[in-house]
Amino acid sequence: MLPGELLITRTRKDRIYPDFLALDAEYLELAQELIEVYRSFSGKKKSELEDLLEELEQGLHFKRVRGLRTLLDRRCTFTSRFALEPARARRSVFEAARQVKVTTQRERAAVIANVAASLEITAEELEQSLWADLESEIVLEQFEPLTADELIKKYNHSLAQTLLFKATGLTLTVTGKAPELFRAIKYFGLMYLPEDGNRIRIEGASSLLKLSERYGTALAKLLPAIIRSESWILDAEIVIRRGNLPRIYHFIMDSRDRPLLISDEPVADDQETSFDSTIEQKFYNEFISLPTAKHWEIIREPDVLFTRRGVFIPDFKFRHRELQLETYFEIVGFWTETYLKRKLAKIGSLPFTMLVAINKNLACFNVEPFGFGVDQPLILYTKKVPVGEVVRYLTALEQEAIAKQVESLTDQHIALEGDIIPLAALAQECGMTQEAVRKCVRDPEYVVFKDTVVRKELLEQLKGNLLSVEKYMEARAIIEQAGLTNADEVLAYLGYKVMWKGLDVNEAKIGFDE
Known part of the structure; x- marks a missing residue:
């Protein structure tokens, strides 16, 4: 992107066009000449480079040459060269000059020579060090070359x-699903609304009251992803003031313009933001460390969703590991009151559920008097997404689904055979979750534990076998020999409690809970 004062456009009726450079002999020659100047000035002062470039600007379009120069400057590494730290050099010379009267060049040279000798450097090195930290004195150390063709395309890209x-x-x-483009929209936290087909409406920075510069930069960074898409049309509204009257122009560009543009900018690499990837990563890491993750699989960057109501780009998908249950989670980036209400209305009409998290710090207006007033699952946060609220939302969905399963099993008899029946096997047989089956087993001849259903007759036998047992480990062995792996649950059901003496399990005893 170029500084705003270097933007060159043309207007015709209601259209506005960036004044792209053609890839013809005239501009290729200009680009090559500028590149050669930078290449040949390696090791020379920046002030010398700028003096020559200003001469080249004479008789040419000032903004155009200055725009090309801006792009070439970004490919330069400048450095200060000095034998002595400049601030120390100046301090030493000024202190020495106060001791004598300096009115001529000869007297000045004598002071420089004396100070240089005391610092054990040459007079030339001291002269060079005095102002080496000024921008005009820095030296071109390295220039990253490119071709004239590449420079012109980069210039056109920057204008756009x-x-x-x-x-x-x-x-x-x-046209097509263009996943990289849609993920870039999310990555930069842009305000988007799906429209019919493969159309997306993206809010612009000029419509915002707050964070407009930050948002505008994010929008500009989206262009590389647009260019890389297979087939696309961009129609942007640009407000230009003519006197006191604002007028809306349309900037229209499509994939046929790709040959004039180039971008080696990463779409989602090395782009540091404080509002998207960091927040998502922290949330993801926190969620997968919770017990909830045993029941819910979290999927980062799920597929872009194409519905009759448009394209949706959720950040995460949650998939239950037992239930046929999925839900989506979106973390909103920048937002305004109008945008958010329209977006929530769209989400509310989707054929699937979606939880939305909203960062108050990214409101592009004064959020204090704003009321959401919508029947939509929302999470408000300021620093990080509160994972506990997400867990509560998922738990509510899970319990609702289980309640429906329990209701469907109410009139069914679940046949039980054998002394020990794993709940997982029953759940698979019924096509239900273990929790739903656990709630529906009502056979008076059986006891339902967390993961197992056990015949009461077997439990009574175990109770008799344990009457003379005191050691916990001995009791545990008896229960496990019967084929049960939940010894602690069985002991609690039979009325026993475990009495510990220190941390040694071999010293633990069992007794009836009085």
């Missing part, structure tokens, strides 16, 4: 980005 920065909004139409 700079114009997008000023957009009040844009509509993207994409």
Whole structure:
């Protein structure tokens, strides 16, 4: 992206066009000449480089040459060269000059020579060090070369980005699923609303009251992902003031313009943001460490969802490991009151459930008097997504689904055979979850434990076998020999409690809980 003052556009009727450079002999020659200047000035001062470049600007379009220079400057590494730290060099010379009267060049040279000798450097090295930290004195250490063709395409790309920065909004139409583009929209936290087909409406920075510069930069960074998509049309609204009257122009570009553009900018690499990837990563890591993750699988970056109501790009999908149950989770980036209400209305009409988390710090307006007033599962946060609220939401969905299963099993008799029946086997046989089956087993001849159903007759036999047993480990062995793996549950059911003496399990005893 270029500084706004270097943007060059043309307007015609209601259209606005970035003044792209053609890949013709005239501009290729200009680009090559500028590249050669930078290449040949390695090891020379920046002030010398700028003096020559200003000469080249004479008779040419100032903004155009300055824009090309800006891109080339970004490929330069400048450094300060000095034998002595500049601040120390100046301090030493000024202190020495206060001791004598310096009115001529000869007297100045004498002071420089004396100070240099005391610092054990040459007079030339001291002269070079005095102002080496000024921008005009820094030296071009390295220049990353490119071809004239690449420079022109990068310039055109930067012009388009700079114009997008000023957009009040844009509509993207994409042929094909373009997952990289849709994920980039989410990565940058842009405000988007799905429309019919493969169209997405994205809010622009110029419509915001707060965070407009930060948001505009994020929108401009989306362009590389757009360009890389197979087939696309971009229609952005740009407000231009002519005198006191604002007028809306349309900036329209499509995949046929790709040959004029180039971008080696990463779409989602090395792009540090404080509002998307970091928050998602922290939430993901916290969630997978919880017991809830045993029941719910969390899927990062699930597939983009294409529905009759448009394209949706959730951040996560939760899939229950037993139930046929899925739900989505979206973490909203930037937002305004109007945008959020429209988005929530869209989400509410989807054929699937979606939980939405909203960061108050990314509100692009004064959020204090704002009331959400919608019947939609929302989580509000300021620093990190509260994982506990997400767990409560998932638990509610899980319990609702289990309640429906229990209701469907109410009039069914679950036949039990054998002394020990794993709940997992019963659940598989019934096509239900273990919890639903656990709640529906009502046979008076059996006891339902957490993972097992056991015939009472077997438990009574075990109770008799344990009457003369005191050691916990001996009791545990008797229960396990009967084929049960839940010794502690069985002991508690039979009325026993475990009495510990220190941490040695061999010293533990059992006794009746009085």
